[in-house]
Structures are given as C-alpha cells and as structure tokens.
Amino acid sequence: MSQSHNAHADHGTNDGSAIAEIKKVTIILSVFTIIELMLGFWMIGMPVGALRLAIKGIIVILMMAKAFYIVAYFMHLKHEVKNLIMTIVVPLLLFVWFITAFLWDGNSFKNLRNTYDRHFKEQSTIKVAPKEEEHGEKHTSDEKNEVPAEKH
Amino acid sequence: MSTTTTASSNEAKLWGGGKSPFNVEYGKVMMWYFLMSDAFTFGAFLISYGTVRFSTNGWPDPNAVFRSFPFAPEGVHAPLVFVSIMTFILIISSVTMVLAVHAGHNMDKKGVVRNMILTIIGGIAFLSCQAWEWNHLFHEGAWWGMNPFLNADGTASSTNFTNFFFTITGFHGFHVFSGVVINIIMLIMTLTDKFEQRGHYNMIEKAGLYWHFVDLVWVFVFTIFYLL
Numbered sequence: 001m002s003q004s005h006n007a008h009a010d011h012g013t014n015d016g017s018a019i020a021e022i023k024k025v026t027i028i029l030s031v032f033t034i035i036e037l038m039l040g041f042w043m044i045g046m047p048v049g050a051l052r053l054a055i056k057g058i059i060v061i062l063m064m065a066k067a068f069y070i071v072a073y074f075m076h077l078k079h080e081v082k083n084l085i086m087t088i089v090v091p092l093l094l095f096v097w098f099i100t101a102f103l104w105d106g107n108s109f110k111n112l113r114n115t116y117d118r119h120f121k122e123q124s125t126i127k128v129a130p131k132e133e134e135h136g137e138k139h140t141s142d143e144k145n146e147v148p149a150e151k152h
Numbered sequence: 153m154s155t156t157t158t159a160s161s162n163e164a165k166l167w168g169g170g171k172s173p174f175n176v177e178y179g180k181v182m183m184w185y186f187l188m189s190d191a192f193t194f195g196a197f198l199i200s201y202g203t204v205r206f207s208t209n210g211w212p213d214p215n216a217v218f219r220s221f222p223f224a225p226e227g228v229h230a231p232l233v234f235v236s237i238m239t240f241i242l243i244i245s246s247v248t249m250v251l252a253v254h255a256g257h258n259m260d261k262k263g264v265v266r267n268m269i270l271t272i273i274g275g276i277a278f279l280s281c282q283a284w285e286w287n288h289l290f291h292e293g294a295w296w297g298m299n300p301f302l303n304a305d306g307t308a309s310s311t312n313f314t315n316f317f318f319t320i321t322g323f324h325g326f327h328v329f330s331g332v333v334i335n336i337i338m339l340i341m342t343l344t345d346k347f348e349q350r351g352h353y354n355m356i357e358k359a360g361l362y363w364h365f366v367d368l369v370w371v372f373v374f375t376i377f378y379l380l
Contacts, residue, residue, distance in 0.1 A: 018254055026247045033243065037236050040379045044215045044231060056380055063375040067368055074250050074364045084174040084181065088188055095195055102199045106206030114209070124209035127306040 025073040032062045032069075183358045187365045190327075194369050197323065198376055201316045210303030212313050214378050217301050220288050235378045238281045239370065242328075245274025246367040249335075253360040256353025261342060264356060268339040271363065275332035282325050286318070294318075317377060324366070324373050331366045334359050 039055050046052050072078035077085055113120045166173050174181055205211055215231035224230060248270040255263025293300035299314045338359045347353045 015258065022247065022250050022254065026243070029243050030240070033236070033239055036375065036379060037232060040215075040232050043379075059375060059379050063371055066371050070246070070364055070368045070371065074246055074367075075361055076253075081173070081175045084176065084184070088184055091188060092191065098195065098199050099202070102203045103206050106203035109207040110209065113207070120209075124303075124307055126308070128302055128308045 021073060025069050028069055029066055032066050036062050177354055179354065179358055180361070183361050187361060190365065191369075194320075194323070194372070197316075197320050198372060201320065201376070204312050204316065208310065208312065210305050210307045210309065212299075212301040212309050213304035214380075216304070217289075217294075218285070218378055220285075222284055232378065234281070234285065235374060238278055238285075239374050241274050241278045241281065242367050242370050245271045245278070246364055248274065249360045249363045253353075253357050256347070256356040259348075259353070261345075261348060264342050264347075264353060265339065268335060268342065268356075272332055272335050272339065275328055275335065275363075279325065279328055279332065282321065282328075286321075289314075320373060321377070324369055327366045327369065331359075331363050334362060 036059055039059055043052060043055055046055075077088065165171065172178070218235060219229040219231040221228070221230045221234050248267045252264050252267035252271060255261075255267060289295075294314045294317075296315055296318050297311050299309055299311045301309055301313065303309045338356055341347060341355065342353075347355065
C-alpha cells in the first residue's frame with residue numbers, strides 16, 4: 001500500500017501544478033464540446049454532401065481528442081508506468097480493425113441489397129406523408145399493425 | 153523458475169513478486185482491466201449500431217427527434233440544447249471527481265467529502281435529465297420496437313433507430329446509476345473515517361476511474377447519437 005502512495009508523491013507534493021492541469025483539461029474539454037455543438041448546429045438542415053461529411057469528420061476527431069484528454073489526465077493514465085499504459089492501449093487497437101471491418105461490411109450489405117433486393121430498394125424510396133401533429137401520436141405509417149392505440 | 157529468480161539482477165526482481173511492476177495498487181490495475189472489457193462491450197454496441205446504420209438507406213435526423221426541452225412551450229423546438237446540458241453536467245461531475253481524488257492524495261477529508269457530494273449531485277442530475285428525455289420520447293410513441301419518426305429523406309424508418317437508442321443510452325444510464333451508488337458508498341466510507349484509518353484514499357481513486365469511464369462513454373454516445 002505504501003508504494004502506491006509513494007507513486008503519487010511526486011504528483012501530490014506540487015499541489016499547484018496538479019490543480020493547474022485539471023483546470024487546463026477542463027477548459028480543453030469544454031471548448032471542444034462547444035466547438036462540437038457549434039458544428040452540430042451548423043449541420044442542421046445542411047444537404048447531404050462533402051461539406052456535411054467533412055464536418056462529421058471534424059466532430060469525430062474532436063471526440064477522439066476529448067477521449068484522449070479524459071483518459072490521459074482525468075484517469076491519470078499518462079502518468080502511469082509505460083508497461084501499464086501498453087497493456088491497456090494495445091488491446092484497444094483492435095477497435096481500429098473492428099470499426100473498419102464492420103462499417104465496411106454494413107456498407108457492402110447495403111449495396112448488395114440495393115442491387116439484388118428490389119423490395120428493400122423500393123421501400124427506401126417511398127416517401128411517407130409527413131406528420132400532421134406536433135407529437136406524432138397518430139402517425140403510425142410504418143407500423144400500422146403494431147400500435148393499435150396509443151397507451152399512456 | 154527458482155534459478156532465474158535467484159540469479160537475479162534488479163529487473164528480474166521487479167517481476168519476481170513482492171513489488172508491483174506497474175507501480176500501482178492491485179485493485180487499480182484490475183479496475184483498469186475491468187474498464188477495458190467494458191469498453192469492448194460498449195464498443196460492440198456502438199459498432200453494431202454503425203453497421204446497421206451503414207447497411208440502411210435512410211436514417212432519422214437526430215435534430216428532428218431530439219429537439220424537446222423541459223418546460224418549453226408546445227411547438228418550440230430546440231435541437232441539441234438539452235443534450236448539451238446533459239453533456240456539460242457529466243463533464244463537470246468528472247472534474248469534481250478529479251478534485252476529490254486530488255484531495256484524497258493530500259489526505260484532505262473535507263475536500264473529498266465536498267467534491268464527492270458535488271459528483272453525486274451531478275450524477276443524479278444527469279440521470280434525471282435522461283429520465284425526462286426517455287419519458288418524453290415514450291410519450292411521442294418511441295420505445296423498443298416502436299419508431300414514430302421518419303427518415304431524414306421522408307421515407308419510412310425501421311425500429312432499428314429506437315432499439316439502438318434505448319439499448320445504448322439505457323446501458324450507459326445504468327452505468328451512471330451504478331457509478332452514483334458507488335460514489336455514495338465512497339462518501340459514506342469517507343464520512344465514517346474508513347480511509348483515515350487505512351491511511352490512504354485509494355478507493356476514491358478506483359471509484360474515480362469508473363466515474364471517468366462513464367463520462368468517457370458518454371462522449372462517444374453523445375457524439376454518435378446526437379451529432380452524427
């Protein structure tokens with residue numbers, strides 16, 4: 001137990017710098033969140049296209065940056081022994097493959113269905129009448145048989 | 153084995169027992185590994201959401217779905233406003249948790265108590281917001297297996313959207329709930345001087361790791377469901 005206390009001794013003694021680090025990270029996280037939200041507001045009503053995709057890319061980068069700051073500073077991982085960092089970060093690299101493979105697969109499935117499944121293709125082009133009410137209570141376009149009456 | 157340990161230099165001793173090679177307490181290492189496995193669980197959820205979304209032609213516009221606000225008059229739409237408040241609540245409660253851990257290092261009981269109370273309040277506030285949002289969506293007709301919303305292009309949407317939303321935010325909300333319970337236990341242990349008797353506040357650190365992880369997951373859930 002005493003050793004784990006010693007491990008933090010270097011960090012606990014200089015009180016000011018630790019607090020300064022917390023303040024800095026808080027500001028960074030808040031600023032990144034505000035930028036994300038501003039981009040989100042900007043995207044409202046924007047047509048699908050390259051610009052929208054680029055904004056989404058920036059939002060993902062900001063998300064990763066926020067994740068880094070939380071893990072590195074709030075969870076203190078940056079100040080741990082390198083071997084501990086590696087045992088956690090290296091397995092998480094599997095996510096690179098997971099995300100690439102599964103999103104690629106989903107996209108391929110969509111293309112295959114659009115090519116060979118005529119019903120799927122038609123269903124996704126038929127426009128449904130927009131909802132007439134504020135809360136969309138009566139609006140049961142795609143599930144007529146599922147929700148016979150709204151129960152509250 | 154014994155020959156290798158006896159013929160040891162300093163590096164061999166580091167892994168030979170009696171000394172923590174990672175220079176952290178056992179419980180903290182195990183908390184890290186638990187969080188890593190939990191990250192894979194959340195990752196599996198979010199990646200399956202992404203796969204289904206990529207394999208579908210249309211998807212509802214989050215700004216048309218999550219646009220309500222408590223006490224807002226009917227017909228007033230405020231997309232992103234409510235969820236940004238939820239996000240800031242969780243970030244701030246994460247900051248107070250860091251401050252509690254920091255106070256624990258300095259054996260400052262008062263600081264630990266104050267910051268733990270603030271963290272618990274933040275967690276409860278977040279859960280209340282989520283409960284309100286779920287309730288509101290339910291009254292709009294959204295639930296597991298029910299999706300009243302249309303795709304962004306005006307075509308009919310499947311129930312995948314609501315199923316994933318309620319499952320993933322529900323799983324995250326359950327983590328927040330258990331985090332609040334853990335934090336309340338930590339607060340009681342602090343108040344009853346358990347940590348003063350032990351001579352260290354390591355338990356606060358482990359609870360802190362869990363709480364930051366909950367915040368970390370929300371960064372992803374928030375971005376993926378409400379912004380993208």
